[in-house]
Amino acid sequence: MKLNLKIWRQAGPEDRGRLVAYRVDDADEDMSFLELLDVLNERLALDGEEPVAFDHDCREGICGACSMVINGEPHGPQKATTTCQLHLRHFRDGESITIEPFRAAAFPVVRDLVVDRGSLDRIVASGGYISAPTGSAPEAHATPVPKANADRAFTAAACIGCGACVAACPNGSASLFLGAKITHLGELPQGQPERSDRVVRMVETHDTEGFGGCTNTGECAVACPKEIPLDVISQLNRDYRKATTGGRRSA
Amino acid sequence: MVTLGQRPATRARHTPRPSSVQLKIVMAVSGALALLYLVAHMIGNLKIFLGAEAINTYAAWLRTVGEPALPAETLLWLVRVVLTVAIVAxxxxxxxxxxxxHRARPVKYAHRQPVQGSYAARTMRWGGVIILLFIIYHLLDLTTLTLNPNGVPGDVHANLVADFAPSRWYVTLFYALAVIAVGFHVRHGLWSGLQTLGHNSAAAQNTLKGVALVVAVLLTVGFLSVPFAVLTGLVR
Structure with missing residues (x-):
């Protein structure tokens, strides 16, 4: 199949960047979207041109590295699918496809489609963890977790931190990511000691990194390749309110 | 190979205050106050269907309620002050x-569909501006009576009938558009406020959206019924 691509090319962080048109004549409908870019890059390399830089790692939909906005949708048009798991059979022969990097002030473009998502790591570093002694794993059944809590924690823990929620949000907010981490740890007994400090610190880092505020448009949950539900943001707000009003905060 | 070196032009990293979640809580609480007022206002408006006497007495009562324990218009001004503070906040x-x-996304997408969520969600900001302009006009029209064609203090019924006279169709049109804007604003705002105040769960999500829609529709229909009744001669 033949595809007409318009890809964002940007030599570096300071470059202004622009969309460049490419035509791929030897695409196959069984290729993944990243393989399409591999094919294009092979040709660019042979022609002595600079290949298109893009992030990828596991290529099986669980690492969250592949980040690009395809025809206006993070990870492309297929629901609950990362770019690496998106296949060309979902596109028409001869279709024009625009490929852009995730756009957010907190995700500066490194080159072409590669953005620096270190801001999400800094949010996690500010509270998205539990403190536990290592090297002496406790007996797994020592702490009972009700099934409903375990299920909700697991749904939230499915977040792979890819940043599609930020890319989709009209406000450039990372609230779905934030809510996923808060809900994941907040549903489990191990997450309780640091629960109120966690939410305050993580929201503070989120705002400092330059992410916008949530207006509940729900775009994030639509774009999320792991289908994190919108109610994790409600959980985030509830935890934040509890942590900042009345009650005492832990150390 | 791309080298992840120095970050480009690192901004001065200050923590913005108030936090984004605090601002959302302010939005939700102040919006709730305004919504409570709107519901009371809409129900009060319906008195026009009970006749000139009913609505004029009701309007007078709003100014005397609380007497003699409180001086005249105390409660009225209390509501006005609380409402003004809420709307300013x-x-x-x-x-x-x-x-x-806007700062969070300095470079826009070349290709991006409008918000898929709902029409209401994507028109909150402009809708809000339209509503504010309408409130200013509305106060000059029916509270201070500066722009009212009848303009007799206390005769709410006659003022309304003169206001929505068929020859002044543009006033009625503006009123209708503003009320519909309020409806959309409430549709997204009520749902969003409940989500912000932490009353959402996966199970409750559709119920909350349904409640917001019903409240928005009832409010819009209630407010539109008055000019409609005047225009069609039901109220004269």
Missing amino acids: HIVSAVILTRRA
Whole structure:
């Protein structure tokens, strides 16, 4: 199949960047979207041109590295699918496809489609963890977790931190990511000691990194390749309110 | 190979205050106050269907309620002050959040569909501006009576009938558009406020959206019924 691509090319962080048109004549409908870019890059390399830089790692939909906005949708048009798991059979022969990097002030473009998502790591570093002694794993059944809590924690823990929620949000907010981490740890007994400090610190880092505020448009949950539900943001707000009003905060 | 070196032009990293979640809580609480007022206002308006006497007495009662324990118009002014504070807080928070949202995405997408969520969600900001302009006009029209063609203090019924006279169709049109804008604003705002105040869960999500829609529709229909009745001669 033949595809007409318009890809964002940007030599570096300071470059202004622009969309460049490419035509791929030897695409196959069984290729993944990243393989399409591999094919294009092979040709660019042979022609002595600079290949298109893009992030990828596991290529099986669980690492969250592949980040690009395809025809206006993070990870492309297929629901609950990362770019690496998106296949060309979902596109028409001869279709024009625009490929852009995730756009957010907190995700500066490194080159072409590669953005620096270190801001999400800094949010996690500010509270998205539990403190536990290592090297002496406790007996797994020592702490009972009700099934409903375990299920909700697991749904939230499915977040792979890819940043599609930020890319989709009209406000450039990372609230779905934030809510996923808060809900994941907040549903489990191990997450309780640091629960109120966690939410305050993580929201503070989120705002400092330059992410916008949530207006509940729900775009994030639509774009999320792991289908994190919108109610994790409600959980985030509830935890934040509890942590900042009345009650005492832990150390 | 791309080298992940120095970050480009690192901004001065200050923590913005109030936090984004605090601003959302202000939006939700002030919006709730305004919504409570709107519901009371809409129900009060319906008195026009009970006749001139009923609505004029009701309007007078609003000024004397609380007497003699409280001086005249005390409760009225209390409501006005609380409402003004709420609306100012609502607008200030909205402006701060909007500015942060614009800063959070300095480079726009070349290709991006409009918000898929709902029409209401994507028109909150402009809708809010239209509603504010309408409130200013509305106060000059029916509270201070500066722009009212009849303009007799206390004769609410006659003022309304003169206001929505068929020859002044543009006033009625503006009123209708503003009320519909309020409906959309409430549709997204009520749902969003409940989500912000932490009363959402996966199970409750559709119920909350349904409640917001019903409240928005009832409010819109209630407010539109008055000019409609005047225009069609039901109320004269």
